[in-house]
């Protein structure tokens with residue numbers, strides 16, 4: 795773990811409050827959270843699972859994710875309410891950027907976010923995304939990107955509120971779990 799990540803992790807756990815006053819805790823995603831994360835991802839609605847970039851309901855994918863957290867290529871905050879994971883937000887950077895720092899997109903970090911459907915519209919997504927936006931500069935990121943299908947309206951709202959702007963639509967760029975092609979929207983924000 796690099797010193798910049800160590801400094802950031804010292805901020806957590808962090809207590810936050812949802813719009814209705816519900817207390818939540820932000821924590822860094824760690825090996826001990828593996829089973830709780832699988833419980834969370836396996837409880838996601840079918841419509842969310844349809845659009846997952848990777849199958850995060852699979853233990854192998856969660857293990858690979860934790861491995862990226864260990865190398866520092868990915869930084870993930872999990873949100874817990876009454877002990878249960880109800881959402882997460884990740885910042886994904888170039889793989890192995892610590893050892894191969896010359897990549898031309900090394901300044902870009904991609905945000906990925908998911909909130910339990912029971913907690914949508916509570917401000918949780920906005921709080922999580924703002925948290926990641928705030929720590930991104932300390933991880934060497936100067937531009938944030940977010941990718942979503944055109945159907946993911948809640949994501950567009952959250953990212954626009956944080957200052958993200960529309961960049962491009964890539965037609966038929968992703969296929970959902972049912973094998974149907976979807977257009978991918980890319981948004982970005984300079985820090």
Ligand SMILES: CC(C)(COP(=O)(O)OP(=O)(O)OC[C@H]1O[C@@H](n2cnc3c(N)ncnc32)[C@H](O)[C@@H]1OP(=O)(O)O)[C@@H](O)C(=O)NCCC(=O)NCCS
Pocket residue numbers: 842905906907908909910913914915916917918919920921940941942946947948949950951952
């Ligand atoms: C995107 C996501 C994290 C937002 O979480 P959230 O907790 O609902 O976020 P917030 O409550 O902070 O704000 C969401 C806002 O979008 C609005 N919204 C949601 N769906 C909308 C729609 N179809 N049209 C217009 N606005 C919409 C909500 O009303 C809310 O606005 P409000 O604050 O005025 O009530 C959540 O919807 C989610 O997990 N979606 C599935 C995964 C996903 O799309 N990820 C993005 C790819 S990286």
